[in-house]
Amino acid sequence: MSSNELQGYKKTLNSPYTGIKGWIDSRLPLIRMMEAEYLKFPVPKSLNYFWSFGGIAMFCLIGLILTGIFLGFHYKPSADDAFDSVERIMRDVSFGWLIRYLHANLVSFFFIATFIHIFRALYFGSYKAPRELVYIFGLTMFMLMMATAFLGYTLPWGQMSYWGATVITNLFSAIPVVGDAILTLLLGDFTVGDSAVNRFYVLHWLLAFAIVGLVVFHVITLHMTGSNNPTGTEPQSWDETVSFHPYVTIKDLNATIFFFIILAFILFYYPNILGHSDNYIKANPMVTPAHIVPEWYFLPFYAILRAIPDKLGGVIAMFSSILALGLLPWLDTSKVRSCLFRPIWRYCVLLFAVNFLILMYVGGKPAEGLYVLISRIGTAYWFLFIFVLAPLVGFLETPRQPLTITNYLQSKKA
């Protein structure tokens, strides 16, 4: 067999670089890849600041992992020790208060960035072909984020940790017939206890790194299609693009710094404003706090859960609210991506965002009277938006002719 037959299968040890860089790159083509994907990578030059929130979310994730590692050096995952070890971090560990407050508040800001990032995808049609997989990996990460955040919130073993964990794990008992057996299997006990906090700690770590893995898939799929942009049209020439570095790197860094200044303000002046004071009381399996409220970023989904008067129905509605969003690329029938050129859908998307905030508000209120009614209307709109409006509006509306990137930038100057 001559070596020619293997051409195309066998990698050639060629590299565009020389010296040590070339030696490494020809054996591990990472340098070449990073240059192509992060330095020279062309992005549409019409991106606005909405496009910075993916990068911001990534910086939040890195911050969470770093602070998490340092918290892990001191935290003890057991029913007896967890609460006290967190108090020790807050009082005795050098700068422990800073690291824990950073970890706790970074989560909130991670969710803020992610919510804006998802809104961006909806408004400018980034979920539409050919970026369906980018979007689906994104939604998968969002679900893992929620699972990780829930697991993490149980770890301090305060009253809200304990009862939040009890209520959420009891969602599994809604499964007909085998629900209770599954719940016991997941908890390793008949209640949330020593065994649960131990495995929640392990899973909290595991899922955090699963998210990192999915970020890689998110970025690979994104770099196959390239970024969307406000016009929703693809760049037609190199003139309509800029290189990722220095243009996007500097812009995203600028946005990130601004975003982290707001974080710093909350961190240093109101570090507990997004938390709940009951979580500074050690978990007591015999007493349920009068008002159990989930973390703020779960409230819209909690509102959907409570909007349905049936236990199993509520659980199904809550989980399917996110899963259904994954169908949007196929349910949206319009050929135009960006809401800038879609006169009706634009208001549907804006109303979806407002509805999300309304659900967040009623999710934090007691499930009674008017709040229940509002949460039902909000839940109805959520599913109406996905299953009825997305297919229907595409047929009904007459979109404007989308501008090219060049024309869009000119029209903005004018």
Add this chain to the structure above:
Amino acid sequence: MSDSKKPRRDFIKLSAMTLGGVGAASLLIPFISSMNPGKDTLALASTEIDLSPLEEGQSLTVIWRGKPVFIKHRTKSEIDSARNISLEDLPDAEEDSARVQKDNWLVVLGVCTHLGCVPLGQKASDTKGDYGGWFCPCHGSHYDTSGRIRKGPAPTNLPVPPYVFLTDNRIKIG
């Protein structure tokens, strides 16, 4: 390979894959099983309680399998209010007599069947809900003096744990 040998090769492939699949699936059993409560946890699965200090009208909360169990020494009026109703008014119809071994002693799990909170009503000062039994503060379920769900999102009655009277004043739960 001639075509006549193909079915034979397919058969071998299929059997190998099936056996491999069964093997891989059985390997899952010990791992999944290890997630269930261990022997030490199961060993705590029964509790003995002395009932003699409980006066009529008083309640006691004990821990069984890490969960609260409500023991209520019911008054005559509480027993009557649990019995003088039509079963059709109950979301989860069950006779009071089927839920107790001795009329004046009610033993139920103190865990709301909705999402697992501990209902209020054990202390004299607690709100007992619209039916004089227990009230769950999390999502507003009302239980009557037999621990049956009467109003709110909880789907079923407070379950009765397995227990036996060892003597007149002593029970064993579990």
